[in-house]
Amino acid sequence: EVQLVQSGAEVKKPGESLKISCYGSGYSFGTYWIGWVRQMPGKGLEWMGIIHPGDSDTRYSPSFQGQVIFSADKSITTAYLQWSSLKASDTAMYYCARLLGYCTSTSCPLDFDSWGQGTLVTVSS
Amino acid sequence: QSVLTQPPSVSAAPGQKVTISCSGSNSNIGNHYVSWYQQLPGTAPKFLIYENNKRPSGIPDRFSGSKSGTSATLGITGLQTGDEADYYCGTWDSSLSVVVFGGGTKLTVL
Numbered sequence: 001e002v003q004l005v006q007s008g009a010e011v012k013k014p015g016e017s018l019k020i021s022c023y024g025s026g027y028s029f030g031t032y033w034i035g036w037v038r039q040m041p042g043k044g045l046e047w048m049g050i051i052h053p054g055d056s057d058t059r060y061s062p063s064f065q066g067q068v069i070f071s072a073d074k075s076i077t078t079a080y081l082q083w084s085s086l087k088a089s090d091t092a093m094y095y096c097a098r099l100l101g102y103c104t105s106t107s108c109p110l111d112f113d114s115w116g117q118g119t120l121v122t123v124s125s
Numbered sequence: 126q127s128v129l130t131q132p133p134s135v136s137a138a139p140g141q142k143v144t145i146s147c148s149g150s151n152s153n154i155g156n157h158y159v160s161w162y163q164q165l166p167g168t169a170p171k172f173l174i175y176e177n178n179k180r181p182s183g184i185p186d187r188f189s190g191s192k193s194g195t196s197a198t199l200g201i202t203g204l205q206t207g208d209e210a211d212y213y214c215g216t217w218d219s220s221l222s223v224v225v226f227g228g229g230t231k232l233t234v235l
Contacts, residue, residue: 107157111175115171
């Protein structure tokens with residue numbers, strides 16, 4: 001069974017750094033792209049970007065470029081999302097998801113067939 | 126303001142049929158496959174429809190998808206109270222170079 005298990009909820013202060021994780025099991029982790037999706041409180045879904053754990057090919061949404069960093073360690077089948085300096089506006093639920101399909105040089109499909117349970121990040125002074 | 130436009134809410138009685146629209150442009154829906162997701166309260170989104178009209182394994186045929194031009198539609202027949210959720214459409218946007226989602230539609234089964 002394909003499973004993505006994310007790290008637990010975090011409460012941080014503005015300016016602090018954070019790295020959350022997404023552990024994959026039940027499939028060949030290095031073969032499938034892993035995407036990240038943000039959902040701010042009471043709001044809709046936002047695509048942050050995507051990473052291929054096999055070769056660390058990474059695509060960022062322009063809205064998140066320079067604000068976050070994606071990484072992955074295929075030896076422990078885990079993907080990461082990190083911030084160097086959190087802001088209150090980063091308060092949200094963050095989901096990782098496995099892509100069914102692949103990104104080309106010019107586009108990525110929106111076919112996330114398995115999702116993590118989400119990690120709630122709260123940034124407050 | 127989302128790039129893809131969905132109605133904020135729809136409602137119907139149990140057993141009835143409902144459709145949810147998703148309107149875009151040539152840079153997104155017009156030239157790329159559309160996917161749909163169901164998000165039950167307090168849970169992660171669930172993969173519902175991909176490549177406009179395909180259902181992943183385990184998704185009942187009560188759920189269907191279609192696309193025409195720059196619009197897509199999700200149909201749900203035989204509504205059940207368990208279908209009450211937020212539904213999102215999404216696709217790639219080649220002008221923005223990003224995946225875009227609709228704002229979401231809240232389905233109420235009366």
